[in-house]
Amino acid sequence: MRVGVLCSTKWGTLDMVAQLTTGERQLAIVVLSLVALLGLAMAAAGRADPIGVHGFIVLAICCGLIFVVLGAYYAPEPSPERLEHYYDDPSKVGIVLTMAWAVVGMFLGVWVASLLAWPDLTFDAAWASFGRLRPAHTSAVIFGFGGNALIATSFHVLQRTSRARLPDQFSPWFVLIGYNLFCVVAATGYFMGVTQSKEYAEPEWYADIWLVVVWVTYFAIYIRTLARRKEPHIYVANWYYMAFILVVAILHIVNNLAVPVSFGHAKSYSVFSGVQDAMVQWWYGHNAVAFFLTAGFLGMMYYYLPKRAGRPIYSYRLSIISFWGITFMYMWAGSHHLLYTALPQWVQTLGMTFSLILLVPSWASAGNALATLNGAWHKVRDDATLRFMMAAAVFYGLTTFEGSFLAIRPVNSLSHYTDWTVGHVHAGALGWVALITFGSIYCIVPWLWKRERMYSARLVEVHFWLAIIGTVIYVFAMWNSGIIQGLMWRTYNENGTLTYSFVESMVAMHPYYIARAFGGLLFLMGAIVGSYNIWMTIRGEAEVAPESADLPEPRLASAPGE
């Protein structure tokens, strides 16, 4: 009776393909062939241009995947019993990809941080210079690590909170693999010098168009699953995941509007220029933080934190206030990246004002999370997984406070262009995004692979402290360097002239850049420990029967009182 379950819980690519119906296997081969043809067309049109190399990369990946599908093409049809269970295979692969990107992205981070302390720690090659590695670092952690975590967890949360299975078994794979194809094209592009130079939107036009296709499919999965939901209300976590999907789509499409030089060129020119482009870019940039790195991860927090703590969300009203507050107000705040610039004053003032009010919904979210833990503090003490999520909520509160503070004009006049901004971003990225992700992953891995617990609770503890200490060292180093830098740039001597040359301010940064690289190294070590722990959990044999509650509607519909 449980054959289907055992089959789907085994770790193996062929088993996963065998879970697809014959129709889905055929669809997979057709779609992969079409994308392979697209790759071939890019390779032909590109020739000497980097877009040609990208064509070959797309072609190779698609051909490899076609072989994977063909390997189990003639496997028997999956048992119809699978429909009585949630479809978690894409989430499992997504979790593994999340950790892989985490290690790659954080390694690149440590490398670029080291280059600022020791600039010759590289090769005499274009691909290995700071300017090309830096977007590879940011994209690998934001899109590779963060994005995969969001996709993997959103499929998991969506099914549980809707008590419905994903609508089909092909489209989630299309989203996951298509998204990773985007990440690979982006990262390899930077090494070849393919970039639009728009921060956090560096990939060129063809990667951007591909992401839109993937994203529309992602949205369709959400809507189709919600349409099948057996729960009348849409749970809070899904509000955030939906806001993440929708608003990122709007931002991505508008900010990336561009005219390619030709179909054989990777290079394109943005339709916007100068001051309008700056405003569009930071409307995008700030809201990529808001809707990719905040809304999506709040969705994660609203599901895994109460689940792990075994307590309901503290306040439904606070959830509503913070959700709509964040959705409405963040979109006004982007112009605080452009204070004292050539952007008209009225837009700057709007940006600063909304950035300040934004503290209200942000702290409502952080407070709601922490208040949920009331009555479960003993669990926070004993369980490093829950402590990851608690610390994430604390860092979220601290970072949003710092964000509002930095948006105040006189503060910004000091902090802008300095390492303080870098420290602020990493307080959010390491302290909030990565910690909530690791906490959620430590919850989800034993659930998905039907293990009783993680391979080693001790290693979760080790990871927690490496992550916390790494983050604190990083942030303190950047606060110091940023404030010193800002002050040195504006210090006057008694003759009324500037005291320090730019180079003097740069030399003063050296010890902090070393400290920062060390903090980042600790954080990377934590991620490696975590990956090992997750890998050993997956490889472990202990199978436990799935929780009876972790099943979609058909079973639960007959259960009274649900």
Add this chain to the structure above:
Amino acid sequence: MAEFHRKIERNAMGFVLAIVVVASIGGFVEIAPLFTIDDTVENVQDMRLYTPLEQAGRDIYTREGCYACHSQMIRTLRDEVERYGPYSLAVESKYDHPMLWGSKRTGPDLARIGGKYSDAWQVAHLINPRDVVPESVMPKYGWLQRNALRIDDLGEHLAALRDVGVPYTDDMIANATQDALGQAAPDGDFAAGVVKRYGQATQVRAFDGDPGTITEMDALVAYLQIMGHLTDAAYKQAAAAEPAK
């Protein structure tokens, strides 16, 4: 409020629409007027276009991610004006698709770097920054000197820029390749053409020191040397404000 919300959250498409509407307001109010309010970008007469070589240099600046460490936006603050020059005006990046204002100064601002150092200094600095600034942490860009600049497709680049609003003429697009060659070889056959099309102020020099070949170094240095000099508007405004002090 909670009762009302309980109704909304039962309807998926309604919720989707509500998110889109609520999230769109801020961007619409802040961005749309920037295209319609006339004084967002100053009106100046002498605004020049980037020559094909300078634009190619700008594309290299983009490609190498220089914007990650160098801003091109001098803010309206006293110390910035004294350190870097007159604060940046919107019009100065009017033809910058995309803008490269930047967000971080690991190195100094470059908005007015043009003409501050010689070509030879720029080349030496790009090949190994620590040869001329011992404390520098900037990467070495020696390969720029070794890479030949791709010039056969510059016309296509200019045509794409015209599509997004930069007023390049048919003549400029048709002669883009020759104009790039001409600007880097002052004694060559094409030098006169680039001056004719882009104006007397065009800097025609062997930027990398070698008029024989056109390299990526030529292009990048040509771009660095024009930065802050597409128009005199900012300098005139600063000079006009001077006596009032």
